[in-house]
Amino acid sequence: MMKDLLAQRVNPDVPSALSGLFPKDDDPRAISFAAGSPNEDLFPVQAMHTAFDTAMINHGAHLFQYQTSQGNADLRDQLARRIGKWGQVQTTRDHVVLTVGGQQALELVAKTLLNPGDEVVVEAPSYVGALAAFDLYAPTYYGVPLQNDGIDLNALEDTLKQHPNIKLLYTVPDYHNPTGITMSVAKRQQLVALANKYDFVILEDSPYRDLGYEHLPLPAVKAFDTEGRVIFVSSMSKILMPGLRTGWMVADGGLLTAILRARQASDLEANNIVHAAIDAYLTANDLDAHVDILKADYQRKCAAMIQSLEDYFPDEATFTRPDGGFFDWVTLPEELDADALLSDTIIPQAHVSYVPSTNFYPDRNVRNGFRLSFTGLAPETIDEGMHRLGDQIKAALHAAKPVV
Amino acid sequence: MMKDLLAQRVNPDVPSALSGLFPKDDDPRAISFAAGSPNEDLFPVQAMHTAFDTAMINHGAHLFQYQTSQGNADLRDQLARRIGKWGQVQTTRDHVVLTVGGQQALELVAKTLLNPGDEVVVEAPSYVGALAAFDLYAPTYYGVPLQNDGIDLNALEDTLKQHPNIKLLYTVPDYHNPTGITMSVAKRQQLVALANKYDFVILEDSPYRDLGYEHLPLPAVKAFDTEGRVIFVSSMSKILMPGLRTGWMVADGGLLTAILRARQASDLEANNIVHAAIDAYLTANDLDAHVDILKADYQRKCAAMIQSLEDYFPDEATFTRPDGGFFDWVTLPEELDADALLSDTIIPQAHVSYVPSTNFYPDRNVRNGFRLSFTGLAPETIDEGMHRLGDQIKAALHAAKPVV
The missing domain is CATH 3.40.640.10 (Type I PLP-dependent aspartate aminotransferase-like (Major domain))
Structure with a gap:
């Protein structure tokens, strides 16, 4: 009954584009590349x-x-x-x-x-x-x-x-x-x-x-x-x-x-x-001087992310190489579904998360990509999480390939 | 051109119901009974x-x-x-x-x-x-x-x-x-x-x-x-x-x-x-003790407002007698238009303001009332402003009456 009283704009049958930002994983090993949180250790x-x-x-x-x-x-x-x-x-x-x-x-x-x-x-x-x-x-x-x-x-x-x-x-x-x-x-x-x-x-x-x-x-x-x-x-x-x-x-x-x-x-x-x-x-205070500290920190983390993509990801995955900001974007081969992978294996088995590409397209129709955020994590944590994530991607790719 | 780009919900031809809260009057004698501002002298x-x-x-x-x-x-x-x-x-x-x-x-x-x-x-x-x-x-x-x-x-x-x-x-x-x-x-x-x-x-x-x-x-x-x-x-x-x-x-x-x-x-x-x-x-802190201080202050101001309505307003105007809150409501004889009175004579001549009744009705169709807020003003200021306002209402009523 209450559902009928809701406006169409909040139709509970269609997930919000924001719903992917905070995937639930209470495991102590959980590493989230999902939400774009700044590094709070640098807050003034x-x-x-x-x-x-x-x-x-x-x-x-x-x-x-x-x-x-x-x-x-x-x-x-x-x-x-x-x-x-x-x-x-x-x-x-x-x-x-x-x-x-x-x-x-x-x-x-x-x-x-x-x-x-x-x-x-x-x-x-x-x-x-x-x-x-x-x-x-x-x-x-x-x-x-x-x-x-x-x-x-x-x-x-x-x-x-x-x-x-x-x-x-x-x-x-x-x-x-x-x-x-x-x-x-x-x-x-x-x-x-x-x-x-x-x-x-x-x-x-x-x-x-x-x-x-x-x-x-x-x-x-x-x-x-x-x-x-x-x-x-x-x-x-x-x-x-x-x-x-x-x-x-x-x-x-x-x-x-x-x-x-x-x-x-x-x-x-x-x-x-x-x-x-x-x-x-x-x-x-000098905000620009503070921003310089952030830039140095985020550049180091971005480099760790790129390095780990090169080290742990299969060649079939491509990725951007940002020179600023908070995010990197990974494109998987078309046969992989980043949404299903995340909930079916990556979170349960590797305790790593990202935001799947479906959330970033108005029609929710592109399934083979995801966003990685690196600003809130230490380089060692990025390396560890990306190692686990890369192994999962490799396994999924292997499983998706036809046996010759 | 830009106007055509606006959504219907912000149609600039229809004033917002909130537009009446801050009538413009830069005169040093200005007294506003319009916005419902609390008494900032009592802020903790x-x-x-x-x-x-x-x-x-x-x-x-x-x-x-x-x-x-x-x-x-x-x-x-x-x-x-x-x-x-x-x-x-x-x-x-x-x-x-x-x-x-x-x-x-x-x-x-x-x-x-x-x-x-x-x-x-x-x-x-x-x-x-x-x-x-x-x-x-x-x-x-x-x-x-x-x-x-x-x-x-x-x-x-x-x-x-x-x-x-x-x-x-x-x-x-x-x-x-x-x-x-x-x-x-x-x-x-x-x-x-x-x-x-x-x-x-x-x-x-x-x-x-x-x-x-x-x-x-x-x-x-x-x-x-x-x-x-x-x-x-x-x-x-x-x-x-x-x-x-x-x-x-x-x-x-x-x-x-x-x-x-x-x-x-x-x-x-x-x-x-x-x-x-x-x-x-x-x-x-004890919020309830703070609220007791507010209640005593606002009760005194409300009493000043009611007294001034009795002292300075014509018998043809009726008003509520609140026992709490921020506001009093005045109803004028139907032949008076509180909106027009406010902008044509009350602000320019008496430098007093209220929120006219049109703002409080979805169809903006009731014109003979207004809201008075008393919480932000000292009792003497209330008395002075209401005296000026009452004189304007009396004059308007006199002008509106047919000459016998």
Whole structure:
């Protein structure tokens, strides 16, 4: 009876794209390459504690009162300057909205733009959290493949010609989730030109942009925006701490107005106490120096992951070689089903987990890949887990091969 | 062009129900009876600062990592025991979800239940934030009038008979927003019986339940729930501090599962740092003793408001006499339009504001009432503002009367 009372968007018969992030395995040997958790040993706990003290002392009681839907003006100012410096986006705090993580920004954009059935382009594969947020608004998806330098623009333009009502394109241009691929500058510029030509909105989701191991951040897609049709989203989760639950977006004009309205109706406002603490942290500390520490750590872990893929995986498996971010993407031979393997043998026998490819495709129809996250694990743990995982993949491949 | 890209739910031609909360008036004499802000002079700032310190010292780095969509288990435990003690709701932390204010809880319930056109009953008048949240999911509304002891159950049953597909009923049973009315215990029990009979979900929104000036809290509607069809929502905003952005709900069974899924897709999780601080505050302090201080303060201010209504308002205006909560409701003669009066004369000439009745009705069709909030203002300020407001109402009434 209760099931009949639920809206179609939460149909319990269709698993959420986010359901794969936390596979259940209580075994003490369990090693998870699934969720993209940052390394908490590097969290600047003492500096952030001091920043909370500073915020509470400086602001007094009013810090704890209702504030505004857009969020703390000083922090918005710092973020506007940061994306100006590192992403070449010329904007001001009046165009910045603070959100509950980047996730809320994605959900608010979907809520603001999408009527049921509206047409959306996503990269294939694409971030599970974005798919879960978009799914709430029941769009029609078109997946466009990725190349080594980002989304395939020829395939995209073919899709746009076939479906002229496409309203929204979602991209993770920097150290893409789940593949680690970065979009070239030329493609960023061409993508905006296509948005202008075919009249759609670009949702640029860039939580990893600061985490290039070897390169400085590229100009944001938003840097090439001439018509206010790119919405830029980023987050403090990957470069500071996810528990702060602070994401942010940059938007313009009528889009900004509409997003703020949807935001107010959704939760009134985010947490000003935390915003003021982040503002105090950014004022008293050098975030870029902290990010340099993260980059060195994650580069070492990424190298351990790549090495273990070379050491333990069969030649038939291919993988990306990211130079930044949190993730690596593995493609198995087509006869292997990464979903079934995970639940049938890999978790029960090897106590290792990943996120299967089905979660990253809107139609859940690509079964022979998976995402690996390496940032939260020590290199020795990565080696151990990947050894176990590689053995399982080899065994599955052997079992799948016809006996000659 | 951009306007065409927006979803219908944020149609810029229809003002949000929340738009009336912050009328613009930069005059130094401005007195706002509009937004329901608590008295920040009574915020336990030092105790909360200590609680943040405790949380950060006790939990260390892991406090700042990703946690769970349901929220801090210790705080959920404390809230489950609190609603057991004061609301006679027998529940456990497994049934509690922590949200970004009560507002997010309302939005999540609407998101979880409502397909476009689904039928919803609201009290008439009803809370603007709930209407704004529900509006995002385009329901069909039925308003049921209030009596002195809560919603008119005969009118409700007539509505249910006429519209057997009604899915959701929204009520603020305790010190109702905007009227201050409290639903009797008998009606709470009968309301649940109707929900069982006509198969709908009750969304019980009770942020003011602890703030009875003369009476202890009544059993929650949820206390009479026999089929897991009542969702109870409350908040720390009115009894502690709104800047904590911490609301909570109690739900059961498939409803709880579906709400958690919608929550994860919306913003992953709320702020565990703040949750841990509230948990530490509740452990180290007596919240009920703090609430007693609030009740004494708000009772004094409510009395000042009622006195000024008697002193300065014409006999043709009627008003409620709340014995708890944040709000009083004024009804003007039908020929007066509280919306037009506010923007045309009351703000420009008297620099006083309220929230006009149109915002509290789903069809925006009742124009001769308004909500007054008194909690954030000193009694002298209430007297001064109400004197100015009363003079404007008298003048408007005089102008509206036919010359004999």
